[in-house]
Amino acid sequence: MISISQPEMKTQKYPTIRDVARRAGVSVATISRFLNASAPISPETAMRVKQAMEELKFTPHPIARNLATRRTNTIGLLMPDIGRSFYTPMLREIEAMASTAGYDLLIHSTSPMNSPQSRRRALTEHNTDGLLVFIDALDSDELRHLRAIGFPVVLMNKTPPDGLDFPMVTIENQTGTSRMIEHLITVHNRKRIIFLQGPVGNEDSREREQGYRLALSNHHIPFDPNLVARGCFDTQRAFDATRQLLEKNMSFDAIFTGDDDSAVGVMDALKSAGLDVPRDVSVVGFDDSVFARLITPSLTTVQSPIEQVGREAVTQLLHLIRGEASQARTALPVKLVIRESCGCR
């Protein structure tokens, strides 16, 4: 084993603004002004400062600056599982927008491995200038505290509890779902449509279920609770749920899977039971994940403008941080993407 030891790592002394000041023969205030262009300084002085900084390979210390200015130039993102690929495009947008606006992104993912304590340490009101909250289970007390001190927070896909007036950004879950269900009813003449729910308490899922019921009632189809099961937005769970439905000999002619991940599990279960999609059963998803067009049959689904959600959330957060007016609720429109799994083509 070849090993490397870091030489004098702890004893390393970085040059500070004082070292630069000494070398350039000016005061630290002048260095600070040069760094921030916060006041005019004479060209000759500027030259000397510049040279001193280069000679010393000086890099300003952001932490010290943060403490002095009481700003962090950092946006915090609290998200459920950074490992779910569905969120990735949203992450990209958030990162890009934050960066463009001069903010860094501090990400904290609420995986089972991450304790609430670690979150408390990571994302307080002190080391970010604002918080993007994208999780189902948030601590009301903490939110109330953040609201009380006027800390900028934007909620994503989640209505604020107890009327706390944080801006929220979401998508048109209900409309999107009801239109998809109506497509199944009117175009494909489906009547017994399974609805697979997401994780318990998930607001997206609840809204989608409302859309489902709305579409049924619009077409005078009675709601049948036996047609509702739980897929948890998870391939394996959705597979199991579908299996159970089949074992119970439940009769149905379509499945709204809740999300695209679930659709994969649902299709697998149907195929392994000898059923043909879409001939025997129409299958539709929600999200339009990258793989939706790649699977066979290609998946009819609802396109979720997740990038736009990311952008809009950052926009609102920047408004809050800057003390500008913000939008209480933004619901981004969705779009049906009709492919083969519903029966079209």
Place this chain on the structure above:
Amino acid sequence: MISISQPEMKTQKYPTIRDVARRAGVSVATISRFLNASAPISPETAMRVKQAMEELKFTPHPIARNLATRRTNTIGLLMPDIGRSFYTPMLREIEAMASTAGYDLLIHSTSPMNSPQSRRRALTEHNTDGLLVFIDALDSDELRHLRAIGFPVVLMNKTPPDGLDFPMVTIENQTGTSRMIEHLITVHNRKRIIFLQGPVGNEDSREREQGYRLALSNHHIPFDPNLVARGCFDTQRAFDATRQLLEKNMSFDAIFTGDDDSAVGVMDALKSAGLDVPRDVSVVGFDDSVFARLITPSLTTVQSPIEQVGREAVTQLLHLIRGEASQARTALPVKLVIRESCGCR
């Protein structure tokens, strides 16, 4: 438009350690000791301090602590494009491990929108305790500077330039590729195998190409430069590249696509030209992305232990940060995943 204005955001005064000290009737040093359990304090004092903290809803200020301790408890990650879903599982592992070790994760993605200046601001030696570098194009000068001051840096899938002895973590690109090519040769009797390169300068791709050549020479198949094209690890680019190959009437019986994203483009191009995969042309990828098993035909590919790369990189970085010995080079083993697109089954 309903608008919310944040009340007295800027004027808000957070309680500090001094306020707590005053309220509890002790010194700030005692509060600090309570906070960090850095020295024994009497039970009665502890009670008073605890109560004072709760009454004031005091939250310690990490920035101030960082400045005083000269540690940030933050790990920086420099990555090419946070939006590529292939990286997501790796991100999850990095975040989880960092968090478990008590570190936050500061992510900076080098999208076209992010200037080098913003990176310079975001991830200096001052606001992280160590850096994970996962990009092709890194600034040698900056790396040299970081090495000179003994700053902890671990390189991912990239050999350090100029013999700078940063630890690196990578995967067995060459072995994985050569074994896959040999599978095509020995099991499916393929002889004219296209090799699609990744982006210019990409080290993974270069190593894979070496594996490709090695396998050919092991089986006495002469290397034909006409069989090498560039897919850039991108679906559309790979589609175009395949199109061109077909237009040139190049004869081939297999394609190593470079990565899985490219495989999707390659298959589309082949299908639209009326060719059957795998009967006419074997197609194999690299990565084993989530969709590899979902497409038709299912994709034979090389499984890239990307999560393990993330874990290993954090492990090495923690070693550096703690001043412990570290591994100069770690190459994680890969595994062939044989599905249908090569011609098996």
Place this chain on the structure above:
DNA sequence: CTGAAAGCGCTTACAG
């Protein structure tokens, strides 16, 4: 255009 000094909110020897 420039400098001296106080302050941001903590930690940490040092002394007791």
Place this chain on the structure above:
DNA sequence: CTGAAAGCGCTTACAG
């Protein structure tokens, strides 16, 4: 077990 004081590396009125 506890306190007074210096210090972390910056910024920012204030004065000139």
